[in-house]
Amino acid sequence: MSEDAAGGGLTRLERTIELVLEAGLAVSTLLLLAGLVAGAEGPLRWGVLLLMVTPVVRVVVVTAGLALARDWPFALVSLFVLGVLGAGIVVALRG
Numbered sequence: 348m349s350e351d352a353a354g355g356g357l358t359r360l361e362r363t364i365e366l367v368l369e370a371g372l373a374v375s376t377l378l379l380l381a382g383l384v385a386g387a388e389g390p391l392r393w394g395v396l397l398l399m400v401t402p403v404v405r406v407v408v409v410t411a412g413l414a415l416a417r418d419w420p421f422a423l424v425s426l427f428v429l430g431v432l433g434a435g436i437v438v439a440l441r442g
Contacts, residue, residue: 360412371401
């Protein structure tokens with residue numbers, strides 16, 4: 348793979364990550380605002396939950412992008428980070 352192709356893939360991955368983060372923030376903001384304006388608890392809970400899940404989705408996207416690029420050392424590190432996040436979520440839900 349040429350350096351240009353690798354750089355193009357990285358740029359595409361970075362754009363995908365940016366899109367995921369922006370979309371998560373935008374939808375979360377809309378839910379939070381709707382909950383505040385309507386005085387409804389449901390949209391507030393979903394807005395906060397989405398805001399907390401957005402970084403986890405980012406790690407999923409990074410892991411998939413690294414695996415598709417066959418960057419195995421970083422893909423494994425990213426997968427480990429995803430495992431730690433998952434374990435933290437499981438522990439938080441049980442407590």
